[in-house]
Amino acid sequence: GKKSPPEPIEAGARARPVTLALDWVPEPEFGGFYAGRADGAYARHDLRLEIQGGGAGVPVLQMVATGRADFGTVGADEVIIAQARGADVVALYAVFQTSPQGIMVHAARKLQKLEDVFHSGTLALETGLAYAAFLKKKYSWDGVKIVPYDGGVARFLSDASFGQQCYVSSEPIAARKKGAQPAVFLIADSGFNPYGTVAITRRALLEQNPALVESFVLATREGWQDYLEHPSPTNALLHTLNPSLDEATLSAAADAQRPLISSEDPTRGGLGRMQKARWQVLADQLFDLKLIDRRAVVDDLFVAL
Amino acid sequence: MKEPASWRTLWQHALAALPPVVTFSIVIAVWEGAVRAFSVPAFLVPPPSAVLLVAWRERVALGGSLITTARGACFGFLLSVTVGAFVGFVFSLSRWLERGLYPYALFLQTVPIVAVAPLLVLWFGAGLRAVSVSAFIVSVFPVIANTLAGLRSVDPRLSDLFRLYGASLPDSVLKLRLPSAIPSVMTGLKVASGLSVIGAIVGEFVAGFSEGNAGLGITVLSAYRQLRTDLLFAAVLSASLLGLSLFALVSAVSAVLLGRLRARG
Amino acid sequence: MKEPASWRTLWQHALAALPPVVTFSIVIAVWEGAVRAFSVPAFLVPPPSAVLLVAWRERVALGGSLITTARGACFGFLLSVTVGAFVGFVFSLSRWLERGLYPYALFLQTVPIVAVAPLLVLWFGAGLRAVSVSAFIVSVFPVIANTLAGLRSVDPRLSDLFRLYGASLPDSVLKLRLPSAIPSVMTGLKVASGLSVIGAIVGEFVAGFSEGNAGLGITVLSAYRQLRTDLLFAAVLSASLLGLSLFALVSAVSAVLLGRLRARG
Amino acid sequence: MLQNIDLELEAGSFVALVGPSGCGKSTLLRFISGLEAPSTGTISLARGVNSQLMTPPRLAFVFQDAQLLPWRTVLDNVALPLELQTMSRKEARERAKHPLSEVELGDVHDRFPDQLSGGMRMRVSIARALVTEPEILLLDEPFAALDELTRQRLDERLHRLWLARKMTVVFVTHALAEAVFLAERVLVMSKRPGRIVLDHELGLPERRGMELRTQPAFVRQTALLYAALAEHGALDDQEQKT
Amino acid sequence: MLQNIDLELEAGSFVALVGPSGCGKSTLLRFISGLEAPSTGTISLARGVNSQLMTPPRLAFVFQDAQLLPWRTVLDNVALPLELQTMSRKEARERAKHPLSEVELGDVHDRFPDQLSGGMRMRVSIARALVTEPEILLLDEPFAALDELTRQRLDERLHRLWLARKMTVVFVTHALAEAVFLAERVLVMSKRPGRIVLDHELGLPERRGMELRTQPAFVRQTALLYAALAEHGALDDQEQKT
Numbered sequence A: 001g002k003k004s005p006p007e008p009i010e011a012g013a014r015a016r017p018v019t020l021a022l023d024w025v026p027e028p029e030f031g032g033f034y035a036g037r038a039d040g041a042y043a044r045h046d047l048r049l050e051i052q053g054g055g056a057g058v059p060v061l062q063m064v065a066t067g068r069a070d071f072g073t074v075g076a077d078e079v080i081i082a083q084a085r086g087a088d089v090v091a092l093y094a095v096f097q098t099s100p101q102g103i104m105v106h107a108a109r110k111l112q113k114l115e116d117v118f119h120s121g122t123l124a125l126e127t128g129l130a131y132a133a134f135l136k137k138k139y140s141w142d143g144v145k146i147v148p149y150d151g152g153v154a155r156f157l158s159d160a161s162f163g164q165q166c167y168v169s170s171e172p173i174a175a176r177k178k179g180a181q182p183a184v185f186l187i188a189d190s191g192f193n194p195y196g197t198v199a200i201t202r203r204a205l206l207e208q209n210p211a212l213v214e215s216f217v218l219a220t221r222e223g224w225q226d227y228l229e230h231p232s233p234t235n236a237l238l239h240t241l242n243p244s245l246d247e248a249t250l251s252a253a254a255d256a257q258r259p260l261i262s263s264e265d266p267t268r269g270g271l272g273r274m275q276k277a278r279w280q281v282l283a284d285q286l287f288d289l290k291l292i293d294r295r296a297v298v299d300d301l302f303v304a305l
Numbered sequence B, C: 001m002k003e004p005a006s007w008r009t010l011w012q013h014a015l016a017a018l019p020p021v022v023t024f025s026i027v028i029a030v031w032e033g034a035v036r037a038f039s040v041p042a043f044l045v046p047p048p049s050a051v052l053l054v055a056w057r058e059r060v061a062l063g064g065s066l067i068t069t070a071r072g073a074c075f076g077f078l079l080s081v082t083v084g085a086f087v088g089f090v091f092s093l094s095r096w097l098e099r100g101l102y103p104y105a106l107f108l109q110t111v112p113i114v115a116v117a118p119l120l121v122l123w124f125g126a127g128l129r130a131v132s133v134s135a136f137i138v139s140v141f142p143v144i145a146n147t148l149a150g151l152r153s154v155d156p157r158l159s160d161l162f163r164l165y166g167a168s169l170p171d172s173v174l175k176l177r178l179p180s181a182i183p184s185v186m187t188g189l190k191v192a193s194g195l196s197v198i199g200a201i202v203g204e205f206v207a208g209f210s211e212g213n214a215g216l217g218i219t220v221l222s223a224y225r226q227l228r229t230d231l232l233f234a235a236v237l238s239a240s241l242l243g244l245s246l247f248a249l250v251s252a253v254s255a256v257l258l259g260r261l262r263a264r265g
Numbered sequence D, E: 001m002l003q004n005i006d007l008e009l010e011a012g013s014f015v016a017l018v019g020p021s022g023c024g025k026s027t028l029l030r031f032i033s034g035l036e037a038p039s040t041g042t043i044s045l046a047r048g049v050n051s052q053l054m055t056p057p058r059l060a061f062v063f064q065d066a067q068l069l070p071w072r073t074v075l076d077n078v079a080l081p082l083e084l085q086t087m088s089r090k091e092a093r094e095r096a097k098h099p100l101s102e103v104e105l106g107d108v109h110d111r112f113p114d115q116l117s118g119g120m121r122m123r124v125s126i127a128r129a130l131v132t133e134p135e136i137l138l139l140d141e142p143f144a145a146l147d148e149l150t151r152q153r154l155d156e157r158l159h160r161l162w163l164a165r166k167m168t169v170v171f172v173t174h175a176l177a178e179a180v181f182l183a184e185r186v187l188v189m190s191k192r193p194g195r196i197v198l199d200h201e202l203g204l205p206e207r208r209g210m211e212l213r214t215q216p217a218f219v220r221q222t223a224l225l226y227a228a229l230a231e232h233g234a235l236d237d238q239e240q241k242t
């Protein structure tokens, strides 16, 4: 049955308006933000959150770095690169503890491990992605034809030798719905595992108003907690924002991403917490890949709130 | 020579509407037939029946998106018309200005929106304004080029006449150059009308949307990713419909203006 | 009235090249100055010096990409010229054909490439062919619209003349309509030249090769991803350079043709 | 515009058409040429000249404006009708030279129309009409832009040409003396709406030279036409107003 | 084109310019109007008519082609020069009515140029020149497309206008009788390249009517011009060739 989305709980008059710029269109990977807004988590922390849905190539880093948006979502690798380029942004909250990025191939090809996808067939990969550089360095590619990733799965369905990058919560579900049998290899298994959907802010805001930033993080955590437990009201909302996602797809996506969000040992802290060690690994990997010129100062990259 | 504006003209209007209707029916029939005959997978090309169905089911969402995109496209188109006509006019004043500045106008046309997206979003904010500017960037060049060509096409003998009577610049623009340029300008506007729609959609890809009113661009992106090809086609056809409406508007204005301009004496 | 083609013409050619050089210098100076004065962060807008530097360092890669994209753009442009001129001509033969088929031409212009990307790749394979078709789709409409407008602008009195002498259709096309249409067609080609470059780049976004001889579209995407704004600008400027070259070529051809067509009698 | 005019043209005759400005002479020529069909009334052309004028009998029309193709040189403009009859370009250009020298433009082959004077453009247009050796020749004030001397020379040449080729000529002119000098038969039209008010056989000798212009018969005929025009061509209402 | 011509025009004089087709009459008018500057040689206009002709002395030019704006009605075409002198549209249209009736076109105010006959277009162009009440009036074969009667009526009207307003008129014509009828002074030009071969004061009475055309002095003067033209206007080489 169809549930109508809940009315958002209004924030108080004192509530400070803040904006969050997403790097893609509203999908379950942002569910916690919408849930937090709908169930009043942000309002309880005196925030009135405006969520700006994104698209292909939204300049989230630039928007946050220049103050066009107070918060944004990007990948952890992008945070490091942004700092190296002079955009002073700081990571606050990591939605995905395990990177949700993967490579999806047809199960019928009977490929055993990630490495195998680089030796035959066609592979759609977005160029310029950090993990593409990593995989290329780690597994020498031969016999595979690389084409640009176009965001869809049509070519995957029409070509049995076609593989492509994916978000585990998105493309495999779409492909399965059309009757394909995709096998998914997580990029994280290769040793390259940046946090995914990381909420960031600009350092200036963090320094001027740490309380505000902390409120945002706390509210976000509550929102995600809520979404992990009760995804369906938020999914109903997401459906209205993004009608191409039906509710079955939404709940399948929510299920698929849950282990990647809460997989980490809860003793390390609540949802969204990040470890310095992992940032360090990532920073070293990016440096080795020559994606940044200098070694990053890991303590500058994130704050643990 | 005028006939009574009665049955005859009515009949003619009906006839004028016939060809699009006929070809539309043929196209739809062939499309549906081909999809069925070759059993083309629906995720590649859906049959028109499926597209119509989803368009009907999602009519509210699609309608909303259409309006959002229409606003961006229309603002961008209006910007193009005014700025493009003005720039074309300025270029027509002097070969020097033209030579010096034309490359920058051309630059606007060859720059991928994604490359200037950060600047667009930073300067104009996400949403309507950035989308309008994107529509503008994509559609302004044809207006400039055609305005310039039109203004340059003034009959030199008529220019002589105006020179002789010491016409002021505004007079010579309003009473000679503009009327002479109108056919060409109108062609530019026809080209720009379609481009402004695609400009708005591409703008929406990168400028995203403020909440609640996602444009067709977002629908396209997201339907594409979800392989909802029927919805994708419905969105694309809505965009074409929008382009067609703008085009029809321009054509109507053009017909009226050209009618008033008459044939060459 | 002709002067000896000596110092005077040489001097005039030098003068003609002056305005672009002057404005270019000014633009570069202002850009560099503004970036420094307001300390614009380099990830937003890099100073031209940085762009030049990276362009020089990456000259081999950029050059290769430029050539790849140039091939796609040129093929697409040639396709647009031939197909667009032909379609414009067919439309000019009858108002019925025009009314019935124009909407589909317009459709080409409003369809986002990403929406038809799977079909493009499926039908034409990834790489040059799909990219050329993308360039074609984006740039064909201005050619159609301007060809049609040009062919429609034939002086009716000259048509009478041809009718009187029982001119065959090919004769009346080649000897009357085409020469009359050339100014307008050339304007269409100028617009199309820039569009074909952007069409090629957008085509590469979705249907290009990422490995081997990747085009500028791939460079743009990956520079954008990695926030290498200087490289991004260098790639975009290369694309503009490509557009400018195509445009200059069309302009030169147009100048020769129009010179031969003379002013109106 | 025109009140139903019933016109018979004999094959090989030379008919002059005179009448006040705006009475419909050019329109009548367009009807005869088949470029336009009368909305009311009929044009019937009998005896040898059938109504499908566009094809079998070669027809040429010198319009009131020169109507040259601005992108073609003088020679190429004259060669055009031959090219349209599928003659090779080279041969057409060769054949175009003679009519051009007939209209005294042998020395401007390679100019473009915008480099010519008004009278020269008109003469190019005449040469273009002559080049096809038409059987029916319609001329709409062809010599109006020429000085009297050139005009008289061309009058004489046209007359000789007509005698030699025996083509049917319909000649609109405002110069009554020219009409009398050239034509066998003169039609005088009344002012708007145009009717044919006089259909007159001149009955002058076939061979005509300069000397004809001073003969009494010539002067008498001219005066007769003048009178007919004066009677029907005056814009009486307007005259009284101003 | 033209061999250095030294021309003095007296303010208020009526000068006719005749010469063979293509000799440079239109070009000379363009030089006088200031629309073009001679590439070699000088044009010097003395006594009252200074060389900045474009501004202080109001100048009007009837070109050889009518050159109307196709998108304006007859009335609006005539009103144009006034509008360009910053008169309101309404008043300009009002003032345009009189010159239009002077050229016998009072009844076609609202037609567009493409709905007019050739002669009517020319007359609209004349009305447009008269509407500004110019001090200098340049006319390039204004009446060539008109029938003889209309032409004579307009000749007379132009003459009366000139007497009344005492403007300077330069009048190009091919009709020698018209030149003699209208002008005080006639310039005869030779064939290409054009020189002024005769600069002749006619010395006929100022007031001229229909009756003048039959007087011996008139006929004598016409014959004199004819002789001058015949001597210098014949295209001798060409003549021999054909």
Ligand SMILES: Nc1ncnc2c1ncn2[C@@H]1O[C@H](COP(=O)(O)OP(=O)(O)OP(=O)(O)O)[C@@H](O)[C@H]1O
Pocket: D001, D019, D020, D021, D022, D023, D024, D025, D026, D027, D028, D064, D192, E114, E115, E116, E117, E118, E119, E120, E145, E146, E147
């Ligand atoms: N396209 C048109 N629409 C309406 N009326 C027209 C059109 N063309 C011509 N007319 C009118 O038809 C009448 C006859 O025109 P036509 O050109 O035949 O005159 P004409 O006898 O050749 O005059 P002229 O000696 O001045 O050339 C004129 O009154 C003119 O205004």
Ligand SMILES: Nc1ncnc2c1ncn2[C@@H]1O[C@H](COP(=O)(O)OP(=O)(O)OP(=O)(O)O)[C@@H](O)[C@H]1O
Pocket: D114, D115, D116, D117, D118, D119, D120, D145, D146, D147, E001, E019, E020, E021, E022, E023, E024, E025, E026, E027, E028, E064, E192
């Ligand atoms: N733009 C031009 N370029 C080159 N030559 C030209 C140009 N315009 C006119 N001419 C030439 O100049 C000469 C004079 O032309 P103009 O128009 O002054 O003659 P005209 O005396 O007015 O003749 P007509 O009585 O036939 O109108 C002609 O031989 C013509 O070929």
Ligand SMILES: [Mg+2]
Pocket: D025, D026, D027, D064, D140, E117, E118, E119
């Ligand atoms: Mg006529």
Ligand SMILES: [Mg+2]
Pocket: D117, D118, D119, E025, E026, E027, E064, E140
């Ligand atoms: Mg002349």
